[in-house]
Amino acid sequence: MAKIDGMTHSSLIGRAAVTPRSASPRGRRRSTAAVAVRATAVEETQVDERAAEALATAALRQLGQTDSVQPKPASRRRTQQRYGRLGIYGFLLLSALFFAIPLYVMIITSMKGMPEIRLGQLFSLPGDPTFAAWIKAWSQACTGVTCEGIQAGFFNSIKITLPSVALSILIGSINGYALSFWRFKGANMLFGMLVFGAFVPYQVVIYPMIIGFREVGLYGTLTSIILVHTMFGMPIMTLLFRNYFASLPGELFKAARIDGAGFWQIFLQIMLPLAVPIIIVAVILQTTNIWNDYLLGLIFAGSDNLPMTVQLNNIVTTTYGVREYNVNMAATMLTAAVPLAVYLLSGKYFVRGIASGAVKG
DSSP states (O other): OOEETTEEHHHHHHHHHHOOTTSOHHHHHHHHHHHHHHHHHHHHHHHHHHHHHHHHHHHHHHTTOOSSOOOOOHHHHHHHHHHHHHHHHHHHHHHHHHHHHHHHHHHHHHTSOHHHHTTTOTTSOOSSOOOHHHHHHHHTOOBTTBOOTTHHHHHHHHHHHHHHHHHHHHHHHHHHHHHHHSOOTTHHHHHHHHHHHTTSOHHHHHHHHHHHHHHTTOTTSHHHHHHHHHHHHHHHHHHHHHHHHHTSOHHHHHHHHHTTOOHHHHIIIIIHHHTHHHHHHHHHHHHHHHHTOOHHHHHHSOTTSOOHHHHHHHHHHOOSSOOOHHHHHHHHHHHHHHHHHHHHHHHHHHHHHIIIIITOO
């Protein structure tokens, strides 16, 4: 039975009905009704509390715990943290092994001879390791009618990648700087249009670009493929540099303006030295994208400037003679060596650049 100030529900109602004696009958009825409502609310609250306590007790018993929650000792917490850490490390190790399986198969296959590959033991280590397949893939493998290996494509990819990366970063940094500190009417619309260009599929604009380059006499040349990569890389480069420059304090720009510095002075002497982290990020992104490109290189580079990925495709798909899987694997590893080296050597700088404002704004 619910109690208020040590009195039961019925006694409260009875007391409210008799006191005070000087009150009118209507006032005594109101007092009695108020006390009854209050007592009913207290009873409902206590019922709810008892129901909640019963549910919590049942849940704890179902989980195998005691009726009351006791603080965990320090040793128990350390044990649980140790098990949790081991679980995380185990999951990461299994994930790394899963993604490393194709790389492992490619490496050991490239170091086997064809008689050993024909045995079908895909995961077994090579009995007599040899780098003959790597040498043949580099300098003797047939890419169509020529058998000069993949080395020609390697140098073509360097000729394409270096100027394309430099031009796209230079133009993207100027765009980002102008859109951050030299805002003009319609700047937001222009920036939105540039960002929208990053989501336009290549296949949509390839044919108009072929017609355009053909009309100006650049189609199938080294210049055309460099311009194509520069144009396709400009939206994402503008986005990166614009967000990075927008995160810099505006007082730097205002102080330089007060000192009389102009557009290029502020850009070359203040903004570019501060933009080293985002420049590293841009170099990594553009290098890997351009080096791994196949479609644009096949269409715009011309037969004399085919990049390494196109040469790799020609080696793998050549049906003349015996299909040498060890040479194909070695050619694939040679093609992927440059992006892999870029990521391994500059991975920490990539993370620093991203964390310093590359994707903010």
